Amino acid sequence: MEKEFDRREEDIANFVGLEHTNVRVPDQRLATLFYVEGMGFTRDPYMVPGVKNMWMNIGRTQIHLPTGKAQVIPGCTGIVIPDIKALRSRLKAVEKELKGTNYAFKFGRNRIDVTCPWGNKYSCFPPNKKFGRITLGIRYVELNCRPGTADGIAKFYNLIMGAKAGVRRSGGVAAHVHAGHHQWIIFRETNTKIPRFDGHHIQVYLANFSAPHAALKEIGLVSEENNQYQYRFKHIVDLQNGKKLHTLEHEIRSMTHPLYGRPMINRNPNQHNNNYAAGHSDRAFMLEGEELR
């Protein structure tokens, strides 16, 4: 008998990938200590290699860190990282030098919660089949949102952006927006105060690039026209009354953007001069040899 496949499992709707988050950092040296030495990410050697900005490669995803007044995403970014035990040692090793900042980490069962020197929160998970074949990469960006806004936010992403989005109500109320292969943008309702928007952004690639642009333009929400392949918007609104539900800058790129699918270098952070092993300097970011289902 022929095997049956659930073809819907592979549908990703209009959001093809969540590639980067962007937060300003006031000190590139401390950012290097945290993101390169502590987290074990790889600085992009090709793009912005100077002292004014730094792009951190995490598998096929990135965190961009231009110099400036610190920005904090109100919520948490979920990241898959192989070898959680080694991450634990690296985080301990940079503790002394990051003393006096917001730097913190907490080891849980199968996860490590980390706070960067300026307050950005990262939850790190070991690879798991439920995350797909990815062993290194941004899995989700979770944002705190106001009570009563999740339904409207999901509707906005469905109708304006052509995304697959819905509201889940188990363990709190949250809008889940499918942002790529095993990737999500999550808006979690909370009673805690949401700070004033500070200019941070996320970047996504869209398959249908023009229809959301036309829909956003019609309701006056396009905030920047960057170039042929990229535009931005900030406000997510209630489509019935136009009221703002949440502010998050989105850098929207087409799949024809020159940077789409660019190969990224990922090093193996376990390599040191004292334990160097030839041929082990690159880190794979997908599970090896898994039989295709």
Ligand SMILES: [Fe+2]
């Ligand atoms: Fe960006």
